[in-house]
Amino acid sequence: MIPLKYNVRNLRVRWVNTLLTVIGTGAIVWSSCILFGLVEGLQHSLNVSGDPLDLIVMRKGSTSETNSGIELTKAEKIPTLSGVMRDDKGRPLAALELLNIPIVERLDGSRANLIVRGVDPVSSELRPNFQIVKDGGRMFEPGKGECIVSKNLTKRFKGAALGSELKVGEREKYRVVGVFSSGGSAAESEVWVDRKDLEQNIAREGITSSVQVRAASQADFESLRKTIENDTQFKLAAIPEVQYFAEQSKSSIFLKVAGTVIAILLTIGAMFAAANTMYAAVRSRTREIGTLRALGFSRTDVLMSFMGESVLLCSLGGIAGLLATLPLSAITYGTSNFNTFAEITIQFRFGPIVMLVAFLMTVAMGVFGGLFPAMRAVRMDVVTALREV
Amino acid sequence: MKFLHYIIRNALRSPVRSLLTIGSTTMCLALMMMLLSFLSVNDSVATSLRTYNRLIVMSSQGFTQPVPYARVGEIASMKGVKGTSTFSWFGGKYNEEPMPFAQFGVSADKIFTLYDEFNVPPDQVKAFAEDKTGCAIGRKLAEERKLKVGDSVPLKGDAYPLDLTLTIRAIYDGPATRDLRMCFFHWDYLNEELKKVAPNSKMLDNAGVVIVKCESADQMATLTKGIDNQYVNSDTPTRTQSEEAFNRLFTEMFGDLRGMIQNIGLAVVFSLIFVAGNAMAMALRERTTEVAVLKAMGFGRGLVINLIITEAILVTLVGGILGAIGSKFFFDLVDLSKYTAGFLPFFFVPWSTALLGVGASLLIGFLSGIFPAIRAAQLSVVNGLRKVV
Amino acid sequence: MGKPHSIVLQNVNKEYRRDEFVIPVLSDLDLVVDEGEYLALMGPSGSGKTTLLNLIAGLDRATSGAVIVHGQDLGTMSEGQVTRWRADNVGFIFQLYNLIPVLTAFENVELPLLLTHLSKKHRRENVMTALRAVGLDGREDHYPRQLSGGQEQRVAIARAVVTDPYLLVADEPTGDLDRKSAEEILSLLQQLNTEFGKTIVMVTHDPQAAQRASRILHLDKGKLVRDEQQISFPVGVAS
Secondary structure, three states: OOOHHHHHHHHHHOHHHHHHHHHHHHHHHHHHHHHHHHHHHHHHHHHHHOOOOEEEEEOOOOOOHHHOOEEHHHHOOHHHOOOEOEOOOOOEOEEEEEEEOOEEEEOOOOEEEOEEEEEOHHHHHHOOOEEEEEEEEOOOOOOOOEEEEEHHHHOOEOOOOOOOEEEOOOOOEEEEEEEEEEOOOHHHHEEEEEHHHHHHHOOOOOEEOEEEEEEOOHHHHHHHHHHHHHOOOOOOEEEEHHHHHHHHHHHHHHHHHHHHHHHHHHHHHHHHHHHHHHHHHHHHOHHHHHHHHHHOOOHHHHHHHHHHHHHHHHHHHHHHHHHHHHHHHHOEEEEEEOOOOEEEEEEOOOOHHHHHHHHHHHHHHHHHHHHHHHHHHHHOOHHHHHHOO | OOOHHHHHHHHHHOHHHHHHHHHHHHHHHHHHHHHHHHHHHHHHHHHHHHHHOEEEEEEOOEOOOOOEOHHHHHHHOOOOEEEEEEEEEOOOEOOOOOOOOOEEEEOOOOHHHHOOOOEOOHHHHHHHHHOOOEEEEEHHHHHHOOOOOOOEEEEEOOOOOOOEEEEEEEEEEOOOOOOOOOEEEEHHHHHHHHHHHOOOOOOOOEOEEEEEEEOOHHHHHHHHHHHHHHHOOOOOOEEEEEHHHHHHHHHHOOOHHHHHHHHHHHHHHHHHHHHHHHHHHHHHHOOHHHHHHHHHOOOOHHHHHHHHHHHHHHHHHHHHHHHHHHHHHHHHHOOHHHHHOOOOOOOOOOHHHHHHHHHHHHHHHHHHHHHHHHHHHHOOHHHHHHOOO | OOOOEEEEEEEEEEEEEEOOEEEEEEEEEEEEEEOOOEEEEEOOOOOOHHHHHHHHOOOOOOOEEEEEEOOEEHHHOOHHHHHHHHHHHEEEEOOOOOOOOOOOHHHHHHHHHHHOOOOHHHHHHHHHHHHHHOOOOOOOOOOHHHOOHHHHHHHHHHHHHOOOOOEEEEEOOOOOOOHHHHHHHHHHHHHHHHHHOOEEEEEOOOHHHHHOOOEEEEEEOOEEEEEEEOOOOOOOOOO
16 A cells, blocks of 8 residues: 555645635535534524423414413413422423514514513523523522513624513513523523513413423323323413424525535536546646556555545545634524524534544545545556656 | 637536536535525515505504404405405314424405405306305315315314314416415305304404505505504504515524525525635646646746636636526426425526526635636746756 | 857846735847848756847847847837737747647638738738648648648648748747657758748757757846857758
């Protein structure tokens, strides 16, 4: 085998071409990874949102909280059911929640549907790592028209900063008294207010969107679910939270499809670019190839050497592109969930999907970009190659 | 230009290299066209709505909030209004499709006078208006789901606690910029059914949004203000805007995705500059002596630079035309929206976007050529000639 | 008063810098060449003959001293002016012909004419005249690789003379050719000198080639060591 060192040296000698190719393929890997980083971020957010002991109670037939509506009389019975976990103050962990999705202006003047969630005091305990962030004010007090806002939203929407007034309709407005975070879960795309306040503001007395319940144990989880679904006084849907969020993650299908199309088309483009560089490498080393063959290296050796060089070259690009995505993790993106039309914030996440995409792209462009140039090198006649200037 | 054939010959000197550069440019620009069109289609569709003199009245809290049915009649009697219709999103599931087509409860006797750009046979308009359980669907929807007049369309309620079984009475067709995959049915029918199953539902008597067709364009501004002023002190204030502005709302909801898609497009251009620049640099390295000969013969620096940049532009321009204009025609023939399960109601590459792509390829050619060109122009003639002797 | 001076070199020095070393190539060179002379430059490798040729042709600049060609002091001209001047005044002939492989014989010869304001029709006439002069009419549509070495060099000569330059410079024009082709090329150059009055400066290793010139300069280590005037030279001896 021809040592890989030989290829490393060659890439270094032709450093201008190497650098240009690395930047070119790197930019291609980078742009393909962006959407997958968002897919990854979205899935992570939905994964942490679902607790295995939690149920989301909605009207039968609804697939999303935003479409659901339950009469308050029914909903209020759910916290009283046996099998509901209790917190250290003895309160049942079952929260009635009411959703409103008004149109609110983003800071850049564009408009989006923002989830304003009317919550019960225990709602925060049903969310992972819910906390008011450091120097982020306090929890709202009921009846005062106050709200708390996810830290992801404070810099994105007009009036969402701590201390300012969030205006969500002609007469509906809330003073932002706190900024919260919740372990990257779905709650981080929401504004929270007191449920009663919201009820009055949107004239929805007597109705709630959903009830979030945590079961005391796995057995209670099953029995609660059965009770809520089958008992004649309820006849509601009790969907395991894990399943609910798994369903919601289908909305990332657009990002996945778009990401895949981008990755495939760009990989083909990058293959051509890599092939170009490798053809030039073969052409400029014709005599060397002849010499190597004359020294006794086989056709396979030459083939593997050039393929290896191509993969090496593309790996440099792949790594550069992948590293260039790291700064993106610091940024939160906002877009709409096109199932519910509600704004979701996504944190770019560098994880296994992104790495897999970059790896597959690198291998594809390295192998297919190197194949034909390497074959040209192999087919060269030794004697002619040696005579080449 | 008398040098053109020399430039073309140079570009064809290493056909594999030029083809690979062209291939790279084509693939990357085709992708860029898809991404940019995704954004610009929405804009151009919104703009195309300008001519129809229609307004959309929604709740001041956004289109997910109800507008009382009474508004439909009240607005219809206002001066300058030609007609009004409800437009209420049903959001039903069809045959377990994950992303079904959109269904709207409308004023069946009015809808096709308001949407006068749609072509429907007059007898079908009549049949649709007369059958309370009838529906009218778009041509593309009919073609793709193999539906025809007389077929029944079962819809499973999601946002509504009821199922509807509709019979197709009309199939509408219309311009390419209009959604030809909608399903219209009688709003009255939906409301009556809802009254039966949920007499207290907040969705009852909800018009959704109100479509208002104005008699002429100059009434639109007055009506927009007039309608909102009328209801500003009511329980349900309205927000009225042109149909164009209403449509832009959906584009705006993409939020940061817009910027991200533009960034990907820029990264692709950036990458191509390096890919094409590398190819050009490699081509010139192999041609060092020739450039020296040209300069010895009296070709000035400026001319040498011009020749090389023109060659670079020529190559990327071919790729640009194939990629940009090619994808324009490709997507005119192949309707991508068919494969997005309703996510995109339409997809085509607007001319402005295709030309932008061609422009980008010119820029890529220029930037990829300029540095190798300057390098070649600065090479000393004596050194360039010595390479051979 | 004799013929006007074509080339005047006064006290010319040329040195190259390589890292911290200064390598003198030409030192204190004085030379006068009259119009219509056919000068052969001879000398061992590294004697500075190609450098001298480059200075005369305006491809390189002297470190000190004056190079005056056709009344122009090349040292005082800008890069752009020298380039322009070369286009108008100098025709080049190289050892390896240096034709553009992707252009036909016709297009190769036409190339320098593209720098002029001649119309397409005039260009065509000039190219055909030049090709006829080198005996290659009928081959104008051939690509360099379809021609023999001798033919390629004739195309190169046609390219050098097509703009009707004042001076022809040739660097080992027969260095890569067989004897017979070499003789043909040398006769052609001689003909250009005698019939068209072109001043020619030719670098060569080949004593037989040098014999065709009207004057032979011998260089060694950057100095003129011998200056031979050929008393007479037969026209069209080799054919």
